[in-house]
Amino acid sequence: MxxxxxxxxxxxxxxxxxxxxxxxxxxxxxxxxxxxxxxxVQRRGxxxxxxxxxxxxxxxxxxxxxxALDITLYRDDLEVIGPRPLVGATHVPVALEGWxxxxxxxxxxxxxxxxxxxxELADFGRxxxxxxxxxxxxxxxxxxxxxxxxxxxxxxxxxxxxxxxxRELDGRDAVEVVRGGKAAP
Amino acid sequence: MSGxxxxxxxxxxxxxxxxxxxxxDTAEPFKEISERAIKKVPVxxxxxxxxxxxxxxxxxxxxxxxxxxxxxxxxxxxxASGSSVVKGETLVDTARNLEAMRIDMVVIRHGSSGxxxxxxxxxxxxxxxxxxxxxxxxxxxxxxxxxIRDHRPIAGTKVCICGDVLHSRVARSNIWGLLKLxxxxxxxxxxxxxxxxxEALGVRVFxxxxxxxxxxxxxxxxxxxxxxxxxxxxxxxxxxxxxxxVTVERLEKAPRDLLILHPGPMNRGVEIDSRxxxxxxxxxxxxxxxxxxxxxxxxxxxxxxxPERAEAAKGGDxx
Numbered sequence: 297m298x299x300x301x302x303x304x305x306x307x308x309x310x311x312x313x314x315x316x317x318x319x320x321x322x323x324x325x326x327x328x329x330x331x332x333x334x335x336x337v338q339r340r341g342x343x344x345x346x347x348x349x350x351x352x353x354x355x356x357x358x359x360x361x362x363x364a365l366d367i368t369l370y371r372d373d374l375e376v377i378g379p380r381p382l383v384g385a386t387h388v389p390v391a392l393e394g395w396x397x398x399x400x401x402x403x404x405x406x407x408x409x410x411x412x413x414x415x416e417l418a419d420f421g422r423x424x425x426x427x428x429x430x431x432x433x434x435x436x437x438x439x440x441x442x443x444x445x446x447x448x449x450x451x452x453x454x455x456x457x458x459x460x461x462x463r464e465l466d467g468r469d470a471v472e473v474v475r476g477g478k479a480a481p
Numbered sequence: 482m483s484g485x486x487x488x489x490x491x492x493x494x495x496x497x498x499x500x501x502x503x504x505x506d507t508a509e510p511f512k513e514i515s516e517r518a519i520k521k522v523p524v525x526x527x528x529x530x531x532x533x534x535x536x537x538x539x540x541x542x543x544x545x546x547x548x549x550x551x552x553x554x555x556x557x558x559x560x561a562s563g564s565s566v567v568k569g570e571t572l573v574d575t576a577r578n579l580e581a582m583r584i585d586m587v588v589i590r591h592g593s594s595g596x597x598x599x600x601x602x603x604x605x606x607x608x609x610x611x612x613x614x615x616x617x618x619x620x621x622x623x624x625x626x627x628x629i630r631d632h633r634p635i636a637g638t639k640v641c642i643c644g645d646v647l648h649s650r651v652a653r654s655n656i657w658g659l660l661k662l663x664x665x666x667x668x669x670x671x672x673x674x675x676x677x678x679x680e681a682l683g684v685r686v687f688x689x690x691x692x693x694x695x696x697x698x699x700x701x702x703x704x705x706x707x708x709x710x711x712x713x714x715x716x717x718x719x720x721x722x723x724x725x726x727v728t729v730e731r732l733e734k735a736p737r738d739l740l741i742l743h744p745g746p747m748n749r750g751v752e753i754d755s756r757x758x759x760x761x762x763x764x765x766x767x768x769x770x771x772x773x774x775x776x777x778x779x780x781x782x783x784x785x786x787x788p789e790r791a792e793a794a795k796g797g798d799x800x
Contacts, residue, residue, distance in 0.1 A: 369522040379782050382510040419519045
C-alpha cells in the first residue's frame with residue numbers, strides 16, 4: 297500500500313463559514329423555521345448537525361431539536377459484507393409528523409447512506425418534508441439522490457477519499473482529499 | 482467483523498472476553514429498537530430462523546421470537562410435542578429436514594447437555610444454544626451480564642449465584658461470562674445442590690446465605706426446581722426458604738445495597754421473598770427487557786456475510 301497523500305480542502309475557519317452558510321440555506325428552504333428538525337447521520341453527521349443547530353438557534357432565537365441515526369441496520373450490503381459494528385445511538389426526539397426533517401451528513405458519495413437514512417426515518421413516522429444537507433458532495437452517485445443544501449462540491453476520483461475530521465471526534469476540524477492509503481474506519 | 486463469533490453460539494465457555502464484550506456492546510443500541518413505535522429494522526430480511534424447542538419454555542422462546550421479528554427475519558416455531566419427534570425422529574434428522582427447506586439459523590432448546598454442539602457439527606446453518614441440559618444457556622448469561630453492566634462495571638464486582646447450581650445451565654453460563662470479564666464469583670446453596678470441585682474454577686463457596694449477602698454486590702437467585710425436592714436433594718421448600726431464601730430481613734443486614742437478579746420463572750416464597758422480587762433493588766424485569774436486545778445482537782452478529790462478494794461492494798460507503 298503506497299503512503300497516503302492528503303490535500304486540504306477546508307480548514308477549520310472554512311468549515312465554520314460553510315456551516316454558517318448551510319444553516320442560512322436551511323432556513324431559506326424551510327417555510328416555518330419552528331418546524332426544523334436536524335437528524336445527524338452517525339457519526340460525523342451528528343456533530344455537524346449539532347453545529348448547524350447552534351447557528352440556527354442564534355439566528356432564530358429558538359432551540360432546534362436534534363436527532364441521530366445509525367443507518368447500519370438499513371444498509372443494502374450487509375448480506376455481502378457481513379455484520380458491521382453499530383457505531384452510535386439512533387435517537388429521534390419528536391414524533392415526526394408535521395416537522396421539516398433535515399438529514400445531515402458529512403460526505404455525499406454513492407447516495408446509499410442517504411437511501412438507508414430515508415428508510416430508517418420512515419420507520420419513525422411521516423415528516424411533512426425531508427431535506428438533505430451535506431458538508432461535501434464528492435459526486436459518484438449510484439442512486440437518484442441529490443442534496444438540497446451542499447457546503448462544498450468537489451470532484452474526486454474513484455481511488456480517492458474525502459475525510460471529514462471534526463474536533464469532537466478527531467481533535468481537529470478539517471476536510472481533506474486523500475489519495476491512496478487505507479480507508480478510514 | 483464477519484465471523485467475529487464464528488458460525489454458532491454454543492456457550493460462553495467458548496468465547497473470549499473480547500467476543501463477549503462485542504456482544505454486550507452490540508446489544509446496547511438494539512435496546513432502543515424495542516422502544517420505537519415501529520419495533521422493526523430490516524437487517525435480517527430474507528433470513529429464515531427455526532426455533533426448535535424440545536423443552537418447555539415461555540420466556541426464552543418468546544424473547545427469541547421477538548428478537549427475530551424485530552430484525553425482520555422469518556421464523557418458524559417447532560415444539561417437540563406435536564412434531565415428528567414424537568414419532569421417533571432423531572434430532573439430526575429433524576434438523577436436516579429443516580435445512581433441506583433452506584433455513585439460515587436454528588435456535589435450539591434441548592434437555593440433553595451438548596445437544597446444541599451435536600447439531601452444530603452436523604448442519605451448515607448457524608446454531609444458537611437456547612439451553613442444553615445442565616450445560617449452558619449463553620443468551621441468559623449474556624443478558625445477566627448486560628443487566629449487571631447497566632448498573633456497575635463488571636470487572637471487580639462480586640456476584641453470588643444462589644441455589645441449585647448443580648443442575649443449572651444458567652449458573653454455568655454466568656460463571657464463565659463473569660469470570661472472563663473479571664468479576665469475582667461465588668455460589669451459595671445446600672451442598673447437595675453445588676457441584677463438587679467448583680472452587681477449581683476460581684469460584685468461592687458460601688454455605689450460609691447470610692455470608693453470601695455480606696460479601697456480594699449482586700445476587701443471581703436461581704429457581705429451585707420442584708423436581709429436585711422429589712429427588713431428595715432438599716428436605717422441603719419451607720426448609721429451603723428458611724435457610725436459603727433471599728428475604729428483606731436478610732438483605733437489610735447487608736453492608737451495601739445488592740442488585741437482585743433472577744432468571745425466572747420465580748418461585749415466590751421459596752428461593753426469593755416477594756418483597757425482594759418486587760423491591761427497589763430487583764432488576765428482574767430489566768433482565769427480560771435486556772434479553773430481547775442481547776438475542777438481537779447474537780442473531781445480528783451470527784448472520785454472516787459473503788466475503789467473496791465483499792470486494793464488489795467496496796465503495797458503498799459514503800465517504
